Amino acid sequence: MSTEDKDQEQPLISHLVELRQRLMRSVLAVLLIFLALFYFANDLYLFVSAPLTALLPEGTSMIATDVTSPFFAPFKLTMVVSLGLAMPYILHQAWSFIAPGLYNNEKKLAIPLLLSSIVLFYAGIAFAYFVVFPIIFGFFTSVGPDNVEIMTDISSYLNFVLKLFFAFGITFEIPIATLLLIRSGAVSADNLASKRAYVIVVCFIFGMLLTPPDIISQSLLAIPMWLLFELGLFMSRLLFKPVVDDESL
Template sequence: MADTPTQEDELAGTEQPFVQHLMELRDRLVKAIIAIAVAAAFLFFFPGPGPLYDFLAAPLVAHLPKGATLIATSVISPFMVPLKILLMSAFLLALPFVLWQVWAFVAPGLYSHEKKLVLPLVVSSTVLFFIGVAFCYYFVFGQVFAFIQSFAPKSITAAPDIEAYLSFVLSMFLAFGLAFEVPIAVVVLARMGVVSIEKLKNFRGYFIVIAFVIAAIVTPPDVVSQLALAVPMCILYEIGIWAAQLFIKHTKAPNAAEEETASS
């Protein structure tokens, strides 16, 4: 009996020599680098490295004593720190295009049911990371800096170093950005069969403890920022369990879906 179209190898005739793969990878890396360079050039002229740093420092400056400013303890810090922020911003601005290049390189080697899984994960993981960073900047920073300044003695004038502030901001952005990736991790683990949906549900209590431990380690020692990280992680874990059930249902291989239908 002849194979049906759904049983045919969807990758038939798509194999390419190894050197050709390397050349395609090189081309896509070059395109990604060019996109980041273009974004950096655009940001250099508008709004510029200085205003970018001012924007990043705004949550802290708003809670400093009147007349206080950030300081630079290194000779080259006023040049290097805004430049680092410019490059970081350029990468984030070009990130959708960079991820598209990654997707375009990987997609030809995937079956159609695998593409249904990978592309939504790439898009959703990017969106969730940006949401985590925005949540940190617009909500958490204000609470954290207000808490820290409330404990500062009146005899001390706060004048944070710009390099130390940049390091703090990047670590917090990374912590919250990765924390908001919890649903993606849950979906991938469930879809790969590493853990079942039932085990994920039973692990719920342990995850709450883990979330609060992580929040206590990566955030400043104040209740607000710890809750701001731990509570969203717990909520996102539940969303991940729900999303995993949908992904498992809609991204099965054709043969597996047919067998399940026949057995039901």
């Protein structure tokens, strides 16, 4: 092996070692948070299930149809919460790994976008919990037949809310995606604005695919998607003003 090949191999190995270390740190962070929260696993589940249990008829409660559900449902929720709480640290590790390869102007743009994406993801989860859940659970618990008692399985409920948490968290990243598209030059703000009608249709299609099959859940996801798209357009026009060519003046 030539000296040049050895010089090229050495940086690759050092990058792989650094990547392994940062992955291990991220996993350790999730594990530590999980161990700290595991004692409160049942309390976390009570908090997440509160929007539904507050609307259940008097004398009814949630049920567990599987023998292992009373343990694994809170366990799964605690793991997901641990991952969510550790996400800023995980993204910091990812940023520290890729930052040396970026230009200064890219770093100046990436840091605010990274912080904004974290805040927006959490905002999407909060919006789902405090706004969407009371509306859709109020609707579901009020339209059933009078002779049917509502007793939701705890595992089914957890899968339902985690799906909505993820859907709304990703949805609230739309302003970031819009800014990146415009900043990269792939499309202009005016071009996106001219296709607003198509964007609204796509929002409702994604609302149909990412939420349960009812018009309320779909609308509660599609309308914020459209509003967040408009926010991304507004911010792009504010931050990325078109450059005027002096020769054209």
